[in-house]
Amino acid sequence: xxxxxxxxxxxxxxxxxxxxxxxxxxxxxxxxxxxxxxxxxxxxxxxxxxxxxxxxxxxxxxxxxxxxxxxxxxxxxxxxxxxxxxxxxxxxxxxxxxxxxxxxxxxxxxxxxxxxxxxxxxxxxxxxxxxxxxxxxxxxxxxxxxxxxxxxxxxxxxxxxxxxxxxxxxxxxxxxxxxxxxxxxxxxxxxxxxxxxxxxxxxxxxxxxxxxxxxxxxxxxxxxxxxxxxxxxxxxxxxxxxxxxxxxxxxxxxxxxxxxxxxxxxxxxxxxxxxxxxxxxxxxxxxxxxxxxxxxxxxxxxxxxxxxxxxxxxxxxxxxxxxxxx
Numbered sequence: 427x428x429x430x431x432x433x434x435x436x437x438x439x440x441x442x443x444x445x446x447x448x449x450x451x452x453x454x455x456x457x458x459x460x461x462x463x464x465x466x467x468x469x470x471x472x473x474x475x476x477x478x479x480x481x482x483x484x485x486x487x488x489x490x491x492x493x494x495x496x497x498x499x500x501x502x503x504x505x506x507x508x509x510x511x512x513x514x515x516x517x518x519x520x521x522x523x524x525x526x527x528x529x530x531x532x533x534x535x536x537x538x539x540x541x542x543x544x545x546x547x548x549x550x551x552x553x554x555x556x557x558x559x560x561x562x563x564x565x566x567x568x569x570x571x572x573x574x575x576x577x578x579x580x581x582x583x584x585x586x587x588x589x590x591x592x593x594x595x596x597x598x599x600x601x602x603x604x605x606x607x608x609x610x611x612x613x614x615x616x617x618x619x620x621x622x623x624x625x626x627x628x629x630x631x632x633x634x635x636x637x638x639x640x641x642x643x644x645x646x647x648x649x650x651x652x653x654x655x656x657x658x659x660x661x662x663x664x665x666x667x668x669x670x671x672x673x674x675x676x677x678x679x680x681x682x683x684x685x686x687x688x689x690x691x692x693x694x695x696x697x698x699x700x701x702x703x704x705x706x707x708x709x710x711x712x713x714x715x716x717x718x719x720x721x722x723x724x725x726x727x728x729x730x731x732x733x734x735x736x737x738x739x740x741x742x743x744x745x746x747x748x749x750x751x752x
Contacts, residue, residue: 625638654673
């Protein structure tokens, strides 16, 4: 499946690789990554412009998509998806940020193929995958790949029990040796042979990895740890919500307050969204501030750029609407 539509591409389905051995990339800014993939796989490369015609021979290509969670959310909820025949899509492998079980399940039902997760990063490439022979589990990124060792540790560096959350550490042949010309940063992230990922995760009883969130995005509200991805997963279930991101905002009483920035697919009031979230979240995890925007800012990898969202709130570009506790 290949799509030459800028609206859908903005939501995120950017590239597909099919049996014809062609990377199809619709944004020139992605050409660098496409060239690398083409070089590594021996595939061809086609960069589409905004007015490009889709080559007929590619229309029937059996494809595999590799989107980020904002893209998966669009696949699950955007009305734009209905314009296209997705029958050639064989698998969607999401990465770059946590993907909730609810969103993963909804996207799989919408596009009619498996949606799976993997785990990796620039500094440690491919580290885990939820793939056969293991049973596919929603919300899980799977077991470590061959040659990779994963640990979950607390703030003091001690391993935590199965089921408890902590920082994910990675050791293996896939881990970088160092950052170029930055020995201090290298020493800070590589300790005793393990790379500190900055990601919060947990193991289940079978040793499968679940990614919870980024440590830097953690919101501490009144001494209670709130993971934005968990709040986002709940709000994303509302039928009027197309995209959502949750960030922390300074608060005189709690230290930090929870703010939800929402992109709507249809009109919806703050009161309705707050009621929906309050009915599904514990008291300390309920957003008390809401803002609306036309599109969430995305970084080069497709992740939501939360620092930009915080700046938009601070400079008044986004208007926050406060809601009273239920």
